[in-house]
Amino acid sequence: MIWQLLAGNLTNGLVLGAVYGLATMGLSLIFGVLRVVNVGHGQFIMVGAFVTLIMFTALGLSPVVAIPAALLLGIALGFAFFYTIIRRLIKAPELASLLATFAIGILLEEIVKHIFGAEFRGYNWDLGKIVLPITVIPMTKVYAFIGSIVIAALLYLWFNRTKMGTAIRTVVEDSEGARVCGVNVGWSYALSFAIGIGLTVMSGVFLTMFIPVGINPYMGGLYTLKAFVIAVLGGLTSPYGAFFAGLIFGLIENGSYTLFALIPGVEPFALTRFLTFLILLIILLIRPTGLLGAKK
Amino acid sequence: MRLKIEKYYPLIPVYAAYLVMFLIGRTMPSMWQMVALLAFYCAIGQAFNIFLGMTGYVDFGYVAFMALGTYGMALGITAFYQTGLGIGIIFIGLLLGVVMATLLSLAVGSVALRLRGAYFAIATIGVNEGFRYFVEGAKIWGGSEGMIFSRELKEAFGAEMASQLSTLWADVAVFIIAVVAAFVTIYYMRGKIGYALTALREDEDAAKVMGINVTKYKIIAFITSAAFAGLIGAMAWALKLTYVFPPDVFKIHYTIECIIVVLLGGAGTLLGPVVGGLIYAFSKYWLAVVAPGFQLLIFAPIIIAIIMAFPEGIMGLVKRRAKGTGWEKYII
Numbered sequence: 001m002i003w004q005l006l007a008g009n010l011t012n013g014l015v016l017g018a019v020y021g022l023a024t025m026g027l028s029l030i031f032g033v034l035r036v037v038n039v040g041h042g043q044f045i046m047v048g049a050f051v052t053l054i055m056f057t058a059l060g061l062s063p064v065v066a067i068p069a070a071l072l073l074g075i076a077l078g079f080a081f082f083y084t085i086i087r088r089l090i091k092a093p094e095l096a097s098l099l100a101t102f103a104i105g106i107l108l109e110e111i112v113k114h115i116f117g118a119e120f121r122g123y124n125w126d127l128g129k130i131v132l133p134i135t136v137i138p139m140t141k142v143y144a145f146i147g148s149i150v151i152a153a154l155l156y157l158w159f160n161r162t163k164m165g166t167a168i169r170t171v172v173e174d175s176e177g178a179r180v181c182g183v184n185v186g187w188s189y190a191l192s193f194a195i196g197i198g199l200t201v202m203s204g205v206f207l208t209m210f211i212p213v214g215i216n217p218y219m220g221g222l223y224t225l226k227a228f229v230i231a232v233l234g235g236l237t238s239p240y241g242a243f244f245a246g247l248i249f250g251l252i253e254n255g256s257y258t259l260f261a262l263i264p265g266v267e268p269f270a271l272t273r274f275l276t277f278l279i280l281l282i283i284l285l286i287r288p289t290g291l292l293g294a295k296k
Numbered sequence: 297m298r299l300k301i302e303k304y305y306p307l308i309p310v311y312a313a314y315l316v317m318f319l320i321g322r323t324m325p326s327m328w329q330m331v332a333l334l335a336f337y338c339a340i341g342q343a344f345n346i347f348l349g350m351t352g353y354v355d356f357g358y359v360a361f362m363a364l365g366t367y368g369m370a371l372g373i374t375a376f377y378q379t380g381l382g383i384g385i386i387f388i389g390l391l392l393g394v395v396m397a398t399l400l401s402l403a404v405g406s407v408a409l410r411l412r413g414a415y416f417a418i419a420t421i422g423v424n425e426g427f428r429y430f431v432e433g434a435k436i437w438g439g440s441e442g443m444i445f446s447r448e449l450k451e452a453f454g455a456e457m458a459s460q461l462s463t464l465w466a467d468v469a470v471f472i473i474a475v476v477a478a479f480v481t482i483y484y485m486r487g488k489i490g491y492a493l494t495a496l497r498e499d500e501d502a503a504k505v506m507g508i509n510v511t512k513y514k515i516i517a518f519i520t521s522a523a524f525a526g527l528i529g530a531m532a533w534a535l536k537l538t539y540v541f542p543p544d545v546f547k548i549h550y551t552i553e554c555i556i557v558v559l560l561g562g563a564g565t566l567l568g569p570v571v572g573g574l575i576y577a578f579s580k581y582w583l584a585v586v587a588p589g590f591q592l593l594i595f596a597p598i599i600i601a602i603i604m605a606f607p608e609g610i611m612g613l614v615k616r617r618a619k620g621t622g623w624e625k626y627i628i
Binding site (some may be wrong): 031 | 348356414417418419421422423425429433436440555592593595603604
């Protein structure tokens with residue numbers, strides 16, 4: 001019985017993990033290229049969730065349409081914040097960019113709150129479900145799983161098969177060296193930031209399919225923290241590392257929840273969170289290049 | 297001897313500001329709550345500055361030390377309220393709070409301080425959140441419900457004295473903590489540790505090569521800063537509010553407020569946290585009156601503007617202006 005429950009929860013964890021992975025790729029991309037930790041990361045996910053909700057409830061458009069809309073909005077926001085704020089903080093001490101991105105996050109939260117209100121809202125998009133011997137998964141989640149993998153693969157191809165992607169990879173390796181070789185480092189920064197934010201906002205569309213209680217403007221902070229753990233697991237600078245770490249994180253989260261629930265007298269949900277932060281600390285201390293990263 | 301005293305001249309404007317605040321609060325009872333709020337932000341800025349200002353390391357989980365101070369006081373009061381120790385239980389609570397905050401900072405400092413920059417910031421967030429969820433998950437210290445101890449406080453001291461402790465003495469204690477923290481700040485700045493940390497802030501590797509034991513001084517600054525946070529948590533949160541609620545005391549927003557106070561006033565300056573604390577607390581208080589619900593919407597762009605326009609803070613600018621004038625010896 002417990003094994004079946006565990007297997008079912010792990011399957012769900014894997015499905016959710018792919019979306020977590022997608023939701024963290026932007027954070028790792030931005031840190032890898034600009035060395036800026038986006039502390040307002042989760043708030044961009046929240047923006048994507050609201051795009052989905054508004055398009056679905058007010059305009060009657062399917063979340064499939066929300067995916068490109070969120071991506072474009074995210075890229076636009078990314079360029080806007082990059083050229084107004086982030087560009088001037090790249091060379092500043094960490095404190096400046098940490099505080100600035102946190103403030104950007106608060107700004108997004110407050111704007112959304114004042115427009116749409118602070119209460120939880122949800123939408124119902126039912127496409128049937130898949131019945132497996134161990135668990136039942138709604139089709140929307142299956143599509144989110146497949147969509148996340150496809151997008152991660154497209155990003156991989158863009159990075160490894162195009163000139164611009166290669167240029168950005170060289171900036172990650174050594175920005176001075178890239179500049180010497182004629183790479184337009186400033187544009188690489190801007191583009192990476194915009195794509196990073198675009199991916200993050202877009203991942204908000206997929207995440208709404210996993211949030212039964214609905215979304216609200218303050219949902220982001222939690223995803224910032226989760227994204228930190230995932231990004232560290234994946235080595236912080238690598239978007240694909242982040243994607244695979246997302247899968248692992250989904251498994252850890254659901255698996256450990258199932259096991260903690262067996263212990264009487266504890267709150268399994270909080271202990272699961274505790275475990276993830278413990279993992280974050282252990283990885284940072286013994287293997288800061290990430291679980292999948294190469295040893296230095 | 298004369299030289300030695302001159303070192304401490306910059307304390308004069310700091311203490312003058314505290315004295316004026318205190319006198320305003322005591323002579324006008326209606327102002328006391330606001331003065332207490334101002335003192336809280338000055339004190340926490342002063343405490344946070346000892347680490348952030350002197351080392352340049354960003355502790356994003358700083359609020360965890362305040363939380364432990366709060367829990368220390370809560371545990372002290374709930375465990376000893378029937379013993380008839382009188383005011384002694386407050387000191388036990390204070391001691392517990394400081395010891396717990398210090399122990400955590402020792403544990404975190406000895407491992408996490410090996411990390412630099414963004415990695416350190418993320419690790420400290422991890423400590424803060426991890427600790428919170430451990431308390432909630434393992435259901436220690438009341439778990440996610442927290443602890444309420446107003447009844448215990450009343451039983452130990454009587455209703456009137458208990459209310460005096462919360463509304464007056466907790467705030468007075470915050471003033472005292474701010475005074476002591478300012479003294480410790482300048483003592484560090486003008487001592488060996490200050491020079492070592494300045495070298496570290498400029499170039500950590502070079503400082504190491506020069507034979508400075510950077511780890512030792514980083515940890516000293518970290519622990520000192522955490523111990524003050526524990527004291528402030530025990531007084532300004534536990535004794536004042538008479539409850540502890542985990543989602544509140546571990547809230548990352550308080551760390552951000554500390555950073556804003558220090559950055560606004562000028563990181564690494566003595567007067568900075570006072571100036572930053574006063575401006576921040578005043579505007580927070582004022583905005584809550586004139587634009588309730590819109591404080592954060594107004595604050596966020598201001599924070600961004602400050603980071604971009606005055607990264608060295610108000611006292612950083614003043615310090616540069618004062619160079620070569622008679623004011624120089626009063627300002628660091």
